[in-house]
Amino acid sequence: MSSTSDASTVPQKKSRVEFDPSDIIADPGLQKPIEEYDIGIRDQVRREYLLMGPCQPVGHNFPRKQQGKDLRSFKEVWFQKFDWLEYSVEKDAAYCFYCYLFKQSRGDKLGIDAFTKTGFSNWKKAMEVFTEHVGGVNSNHNNARRHCEDFKNQRQSVSHIFSSHNREMEIAYRARVTAAFYVLLDFLHLRGLTFYVDMMNLLVPQIGKELVRACAEETTRVIIDEIGDSHFSILLDESHDKSIKEQMAVIVRFVNKQGQVIERFLAVEHVADTSASSLKTALDGLFARYGLSISRLRGQGYDGASCCGRRTLDCLFDYSASQVESKIALVVVSVAKGILAISDFFSYVTMIVNIVGASCKRRDVLLQKQHDKIVEKLEKGEIFSGRGKHQETNLARPGDTRWGTHYTTLIRLFTMWESVLEVLENVCNDGNVAEQRVIASGLIQRMESFEFIFILHLMIKVLGLTNDLSNALQQKDQNIVNAMGLIVTVKELMQDLRENGWGIFLEEVKSFCVAMSVSVPNMEDSISVRGCSRRGGQLVTYYHHYHAEIFIAVIDLLTTEMNNRFSETSTELLRCIACLDPRNSFSRFDHGMLVRLAQIYSDDFSTSDHLILKEQLRIYIHDVRRNSDFSNCHDLTSLAVKMVQFDKHLTFPLVYRLIELALILPVATTTVERAFSAMNIIKTDLRNKIGDEWLNNMMVCYIEREMFAKIDEDIILQCFQNMQNRRIQLPPRSN
Known part of the structure; x- marks a missing residue:
């Protein structure tokens, strides 16, 4: 009793609060x-x-x-x-x-x-x-x-006064810190970041983290200074890392003082989820942290973020310029998955790719069987050889945030159909794992069903229609005129497929089924409505199921989505921007359309600006057409550079503002893809506990390493010094 009482009176040690x-x-x-x-x-x-x-x-x-x-x-x-x-x-x-x-x-x-x-x-x-x-x-x-x-002013502290008596200590300390900095620089540029991360973890993790942070902060500061008061757009991508955390990469796109379109990696932010509210909260905090004004934002591009998040964010950020979305291929898949049969189809496609590509042995078998099929067809004269034809390939894994992968996967599945079935048969007959044998058996049955083949052909058809548009919009220096034409073309082809393409399409599917010995149902027979029990008695014909519930439904959903993404306002915006095209001696120049473009960007042009712009456009077009220096301009980027080079951006400031706004229209580029490639290099399965801040700092240094390398070492070391009250303080190095 007494011992219990005594134990309860012993003061408990207060746990240390960690900085977050x-x-x-x-x-x-x-x-x-x-x-x-x-x-x-x-x-x-x-x-x-x-x-x-x-x-x-x-x-x-x-x-x-x-x-x-x-x-x-x-x-x-x-x-x-x-x-x-x-x-x-x-x-x-x-x-x-x-x-x-x-x-x-x-x-x-x-x-x-x-x-x-x-x-x-x-x-x-x-x-x-x-x-x-x-x-x-x-x-x-x-x-x-x-x-x-x-x-x-830590240099006035007692600890520093004590240490400053020994000048040799200060020199030695500077040498050690400088050496650590150059080790960082060396590994970033020559040996890669992976080895550097492991080395810092092993030796001096806290010092290493602070030094990387100093490098990242100064690099980001240079980026923010480079943006200055310019308008900019943001490119966003979200993906989970090795620790299954949702990360949002943020890229800023702007026009620099030389008229060049610049994309800089700003940060990778951990978000609780990819809802619109979470993304907006993260962006608000990011903008406030770096002193960026949201009123300078003129567009948002999304590369793999959820469709719901995209649409909601467009509403939350109400700007004069409509957003130009570019992930059309992923949009097609995402929208089509709203139909149960399509969603079911892509689930099976993923399982097929995973089973067939589960081991090197199976991939090699698939390649060999496909090679044998090609040789057989060449000998029979069914196909012909030629440069670049019949290259060795394999099934591609579809990615939720990578453009074109779904289209590539379906094309390869179509061309390697028989070989894939043979590999699945091998797994079913000779597999060591009973579960995989059962799955392979079910996949064979699914692949040899009319519905699977029907949807395969349909998705290849609609993805093929939108693939060129998707590729055109993904180019960093995309041709707006070409993109505008493709948008109209895709809409027209989609409508033509709906109205006139059913008969030809169905015959293509039937022909494939006959060639592959797959039974074709009688379109007048009845089946149960999908999602309903047979006991309910809800029946529809095969014709209604495939024509109305799948074929027409997919096309209508995609047409609606295309109209939403490329609405009348968006289309008008692109048409107006096309009038700035400098090719063929500015043949597409249209005075009225460019005045309208300024009206679309109402926040950037005052009433007096509109009056001045009308006359400035007339003088501008006369000047650049007679000036031989502008005859070689082939796109808006080269035009902007030339205008800055010859001070035309000062002579025609309002016209240059239109060009600048057109150049920062957000498009999906490889910049955001490189960000997640870097994250996969840094945060692997063996290093999956890297904190969010350290991950971000290393990614800034790694992705923007060319800019980081230009920063004076003394600036970085001074930033490093200011992070802690260190026993030895370095004075700024005199010039």
Whole structure:
């Protein structure tokens, strides 16, 4: 009894609170009060916010609201006058950076609550209140500023004064840190990031992480400076990593000062799910963290994000330019899967690919059988040889976030039909695993059904119609004129297939079934409605099932989706942009259409701009047509570069603005694909516990390594130094 009592009175050791980087939120209106952080990590939180700096979204379209008799808003010029000033996009309110981090508890409350918790938003009296908040020498604000300066000035600490007596220690420390930096640079460029990650984990993980973070932060800072106040679009892709976390890669697309279209990797963000609300929350936080204004955003491109998320985000971000979606091939599959029979078909296709490609032995058998089939047909004269024909191939695995893979998978399944069936027969007869033998038997039965063959032909048909359009829109420097023509063509061909293509299509399917000894049902016979029990008595004819429930239903769904993605407004936008095409001496130039383009981008052209643009376009087209320097321009990118090269962007600023807006239209490119390739290199099965922040930092360094290599080492080392209160501090190196 007494021992129990004594044990209960023993004080329990308080567990240490770990710092969580996700607690650092750029928007001051969403930040947790500094006093709510555990005292053990409070200084680290302050250091993180000091590294980030005050939230000052330059270029943001500050909302106007009624205050008194006038409409008023926050003024960007206030950032220049008050360096401590922060602005919350979420709350449309102003805050004090110094008072948030080091607020004083005595005196008046003006600098404590209004500028740290509730936010200040009375713009009519802003200058007066801001000045009053700063106050005199001993005001709360100035005391907080001095605390902040003392906190940053670690060179005045006792530990540093002690160590600074030994100059040799400082030199040796600089040499060690510099060497670590060059090791990082060496592995990024020569040996690859994988070995570097393993080495840092083995030796000095904390130092390694901080050094990578310093490199990433300075690289990102250069990217943000490169964007400046330009308009930009974002390209998004989502995929899960090796630890099955949903990650969202963010690429920014903009036109630089030389007129070149630039795409930069900005970050990879962990998201709880891929719903529109989650993606929007992640983007809001990202924009606030890097000081990017959402009002400068002029488009969004999605590369594999969920269809629901895409459509909802388009509604959440209401901008003048309609979005140009480019993942048409995946859209076809995604929309068609809304029909049960189509969804069922793709499930079986995935199983077939997985079973046939489960081992090297099976893949080799498939290749050999296909080779034998080709040789046999060549000997019979059924096919002919030639350069590039009948190359060795294999089944492709369809990817949910990779364009063209579904089309490729179905084409190869079609061409290797007999060989695939023979491999499945081998698995069924000779397989060692009973479960795989059962699955292979079921897949053979499914492949030799009329419905499977019917849907295979239908999906090859519709994917083939949209494949060229998908490829055209995926090019980084896509030809808008060509894309515009393809959009119209695809819509017309889809409608023609619906109205006139059924008879020819059905005969193609029947011919294939006869050749492969697959029974063809009588179209007048009845079957149960899919999803209903036979006891219910709901019957339809085979003709109705295949023609109405599959053939017509698929085409109608895709036509509706095409009309939604390329609506009248979107189509008009592309037609207008096509008028900027410089080829053939600007033969497509249309004055009225380009004036209309400026009206579509209403936020970027004022009423006076519209009047000026009308005359500027006339002068512009006359000037560039007679100027031989522009005769070799073959697309909008080369036109923009030439205009900057010869200062025409200053002579015709409104025309150049139209070209710039056209160039940043979001398209799906390989940039987002490279981001996830890098993630797969960094975060493998053996290193699947890498934290989100470290993963992001390494990806920035790896993907943007050319830009990273140009940053002066002293800048990176100084950033590294500022992350911790280190025993030895490096002074900035003198020139």
